[in-house]
Amino acid sequence: MLFKRMETGAASISDAVYLEVITTLHGTTMPNILAAACLAMVGAITTYETGDAVTATLTVIGIAVAIVRLFEIVAFRRRLVHPPQPGRAEAARWERRYIAGTVATALVLGVFAARSIVLGDALCCVMAIGIGFGFGAGVVARLALRPVAALLDLVAIAAPAAIVTFMQPDLRHVGLGLLILMYVGASFEMVRLSFNASISQITLKRQFEQLARIDPMTGLSNRSVLAADLPPLLADGMVAVHTLDLDLFKEANDRFGHPVGDALLKQVAGRLRAIAATGDLVIRMGGDEFVLVQRAAEDAEAAAHRIVQSIGAPYEVEGQVIELGVSVGVAVAPDDGRTAEALLARSDKALYRAKQERGGYVLARDLRTPGANAAGQPVAKGIAA
Structure with missing residues (x-):
């Protein structure tokens, strides 16, 4: 040859x-x-x-x-x-x-x-x-x-x-x-x-x-992918952005050590992959913060519920059963924003409300309704050793 x-x-x-x-x-x-x-x-x-x-x-x-x-x-x-x-x-x-x-x-x-x-x-x-x-x-x-x-x-x-x-x-x-x-x-x-x-x-x-686009610890995409790939997805139509923050990760990391913390992050990444559909983006922003960009935005609330249930289920690492809660903020384009910046800002505000509610998910659209309490299913707190 x-x-x-x-x-x-x-x-x-x-x-x-x-x-x-x-x-x-x-x-x-x-x-x-x-x-x-x-x-x-x-x-x-x-x-x-x-x-x-x-x-x-x-x-x-x-x-x-x-x-x-x-x-x-x-x-x-x-x-x-x-x-x-x-x-x-x-x-x-x-x-x-x-x-x-x-x-x-x-x-x-x-x-x-x-x-x-x-x-x-x-x-x-x-x-x-x-x-x-x-x-x-x-x-x-x-x-x-x-x-x-x-x-x-x-x-x-x-x-x-x-x-x-x-x-x-x-x-x-x-x-x-x-x-x-x-x-x-x-x-x-x-x-x-x-x-x-x-x-x-x-x-x-x-x-x-x-x-350069991969998070080395979890194998997920990193935040540079969000900046590059979210705008084209928005141009295609409805998109839902789920911003996640693990509620008790710091406590677990401090109690069991960094190797266990790393293993937890990898398991969280695996569960998010299982939830994501073909064409969705699963991104680790850093630390215990993740973003799931969902193309089928009409199913946004159901997806947020699945995220809360899946990420909130117990983890087993090195013989230890560990429970992590998760707070999720959900913003849906175009109603909650037509640009990547606006959509991420709305999802961050919804995430902040979810953390105030001690976990679960909050839809950004509910924040526009005065006096609404939009927290979703709460997650049981605590770490079982």
């Missing part, structure tokens, strides 16, 4: 890494512009010196392909601005269009160089082959992340010129053909090495980014 992970295999890299690869391909228009400018210049000179209509036609085709590719790159960049981000299937379509454009460019340059060799003008031939070699160097740099596409480009550049040179009977043309083939072989080896190194770097980057 030529590659550790053939990039044509859909499972070789994650969707996020794959989209980053495709974004990188569309990251610059300068190589395309330079290739078109060089082709236009050399094509004009060669046509002027030789009067060859084929060269003029190839020049026009090459410029047209470059213009189409520029529009394609701009269209992809505009697509990235509008959420949601492209999925893997859509990204694959963009990749196919990009590869089709770059192979077409490579083929035009390859045929252009071959035609220059046939015409026999030494300086024009050198310029034409130079454009091909320069484009090939760019392929090694840009398309290392898509090695099969890079191979297609290199073959498209080199094959026409190599065929023409080997058709000539003299040693000089044969030598030139061999040099072209050796250049392609060396370039492809560089693509192979660059591909393996680049994919490893991108994967590591993604892993570090993911680790």
